[in-house]
Amino acid sequence: MQSGLFTELEKKIEGLIEEVELLRLEVSELRESKTTLEAEREGTEQSLQRLLGKFDRLRESENL
Secondary structure (H helix, E strand, C coil): CHHHHHHHHHHHHHHHHHHHHHHHHHHHHHHHHHHHHHHHHHHHHHHHHHHHHHHHHHHHHHCC
16 A cells, blocks of 8 residues: 555655756746847847937938
């Protein structure tokens, strides 16, 4: 009886360990995606700032 309980407990623990490992992999992938998205957002913001600067210079040259 106890042997069966230990076997069942062992299987559940192994299943939980596998699930934790999969979740760790997923977290790692999500962190990589976040880093990539943050870099893309930063690049987009810089591009927008350059464009806004060009519009400002254009507006200033119209006022001359």
